[in-house]
Amino acid sequence: MVETIKDELMKFENSNCAEDSIFFQAMEEVIYSISPLLESDPRYKSHAILERLVVPDRIIEFKVTWLDDNNKIQVNTGYRVQFNNALGPYKGGLRFHPTVNKGVLKFLGFEQILKNSLTGLPIGGAKGGSDFNPKGKSDFEIMKFCSAFMTELHKYIGPRVDVPAGDIGVGAREIGYLFGEYKKITSSYEGVLTGKPFMFGGSLMRPEATGYGVVYFTETMLEQELKEPLSGKICTVSGAGNVAIYTIEKLQAIGAIVVTCSDSQGTIYDSRGIDLKLVKEIKLERRASIKEYLDVYKEATYIPVSEYPEGGHAVWNIPCYAAFPCATQNELTEVDAKNLIANGCISVSEGANMPSTPEATELFLSNKICFAPAKAANAGGVAVSEFEMSQNASMQKWSFEKVDEKLKETMQQICKRVFLTAKDYGVEGNYVDGANIAGFKRVADAMIAEGI
Numbered sequence: 001m002v003e004t005i006k007d008e009l010m011k012f013e014n015s016n017c018a019e020d021s022i023f024f025q026a027m028e029e030v031i032y033s034i035s036p037l038l039e040s041d042p043r044y045k046s047h048a049i050l051e052r053l054v055v056p057d058r059i060i061e062f063k064v065t066w067l068d069d070n071n072k073i074q075v076n077t078g079y080r081v082q083f084n085n086a087l088g089p090y091k092g093g094l095r096f097h098p099t100v101n102k103g104v105l106k107f108l109g110f111e112q113i114l115k116n117s118l119t120g121l122p123i124g125g126a127k128g129g130s131d132f133n134p135k136g137k138s139d140f141e142i143m144k145f146c147s148a149f150m151t152e153l154h155k156y157i158g159p160r161v162d163v164p165a166g167d168i169g170v171g172a173r174e175i176g177y178l179f180g181e182y183k184k185i186t187s188s189y190e191g192v193l194t195g196k197p198f199m200f201g202g203s204l205m206r207p208e209a210t211g212y213g214v215v216y217f218t219e220t221m222l223e224q225e226l227k228e229p230l231s232g233k234i235c236t237v238s239g240a241g242n243v244a245i246y247t248i249e250k251l252q253a254i255g256a257i258v259v260t261c262s263d264s265q266g267t268i269y270d271s272r273g274i275d276l277k278l279v280k281e282i283k284l285e286r287r288a289s290i291k292e293y294l295d296v297y298k299e300a301t302y303i304p305v306s307e308y309p310e311g312g313h314a315v316w317n318i319p320c321y322a323a324f325p326c327a328t329q330n331e332l333t334e335v336d337a338k339n340l341i342a343n344g345c346i347s348v349s350e351g352a353n354m355p356s357t358p359e360a361t362e363l364f365l366s367n368k369i370c371f372a373p374a375k376a377a378n379a380g381g382v383a384v385s386e387f388e389m390s391q392n393a394s395m396q397k398w399s400f401e402k403v404d405e406k407l408k409e410t411m412q413q414i415c416k417r418v419f420l421t422a423k424d425y426g427v428e429g430n431y432v433d434g435a436n437i438a439g440f441k442r443v444a445d446a447m448i449a450e451g452i
């Protein structure tokens with residue numbers, strides 16, 4: 001069996017360029033996880049499902065030219081990776097961040113296929129974005145960039161074709177500008193994007209969905225594994241973006257004590273519990289540095305990046321019962337995993353996409369930490385995006401309570417599906433393998449049924 005896996009990996013490694021290393025990391029984990037499935041059912045090999053699944057249907061790359069506030073011409077690159085539409089229209093977010101390249105979007109798009117499959121909803125996998133850096137840009141510059149980006153992207157998307165949404169650097173403001181431009185170019189008022197502001201077709205609870213979903217998943221996992229609630233427990237969260245903020249909000253609502261949050265410059269540690277209202281004001285309203293938390297709470301601690309443990313992150317050095325990495329990929333290293341385990345952490349739930357390095361994941365699994373991988377734990381965002389598509393298609397508006405109830409139900413179902421799949425394949429308690437096998441199987445079966 002190990003030989004077969006090595007053969008499979010070699011095929012891809014040979015064609016692997018430096019930019020693709022992160023994509024290869026995501027793919028390698030999946031190939032290892034699904035090997036028992038490939039061994040037990042010869043159809044997947046005879047239909048070359050793996051070989052077909054790891055190659056995107058198409059990658060669209062385009063130039064984005066826009067005028068900054070000084071009337072200087074700026075050029076960026078835009079992308080859309082339409083990975084797989086066996087289960088439904090391409091679906092996945094747009095990321096605006098200087099680190100965006102084809103390799104990053106291939107990794108995110110690949111993860112998205114399996115994540116979307118796990119939701120049980122009719123959505124395929126895609127990802128897109130640009131190397132545009134929104135940091136420090138004026139509102140007007142953001143608008144001009146979004147318009148220029150959509151001038152090209154509109155040719156490739158549609159409510160039944162490909163439905164982008166937000167990701168890092170793309171929230172309701174950017175989706176609003178993108179929607180406005182799409183409408184102008186196509187004269188069509190349709191649900192072509194999700195994460196829209198509520199007043200023109202957005203779903204209630206879409207902003208909260210990923211974070212709330214992570215907590216619903218974790219509650220179900222901890223009940224399943226340990227019969228333990230999160231209330232009263234110390235939790236650490238990294239990040240201060242949309243996912244982190246609403247993870248903190250839901251954790252606080254169920255009585256957990258969240259003592260950290262962070263941004264790219266540093267970490268806040270507040271042992272009495274994070275004041276989320278203040279974090280929202282600093283990060284969502286003023287888009288300022290989290291360091292400003294200290295202007296109000298002098299007793300809290302601010303740890304700048306320069307003082308982080310070597311090869312690690314300050315958040316994961318703080319003792320906790322449950323950890324929630326909600327910032328970005330590979331933010332939680334082997335050093336961090338060792339620190340968390342040594343400090344008695346019993347549960348790690350990934351809010352960001354693939355925040356744990358393979359070495360960290362391995363340590364969590366071998367130390368029997370309850371580990372909720374991103375493609376299962378953070379699927380609540382895209383699930384509510386699909387609810388938004390449903391509402392747009394039927395011209396309905398669901399109440400906050402209805403969306404919340406359906407989100408909770410979806411996360412509980414994903415958690416149970418992952419648990420049972422792991423059990424069926426002899427790896428009980430391993431949610432990484434459970435998620436990869438269950439996600440892969442649904443897409444693979446659809447691909448077989450649809451022919452080549």
Ligand code: GLU
Pocket residue numbers: 091092093094163164165166167168194353378379381382383385
């Ligand atoms: N970017 C989010 C994710 O990683 C949401 C995608 C969507 O709503 O389409 O799942």
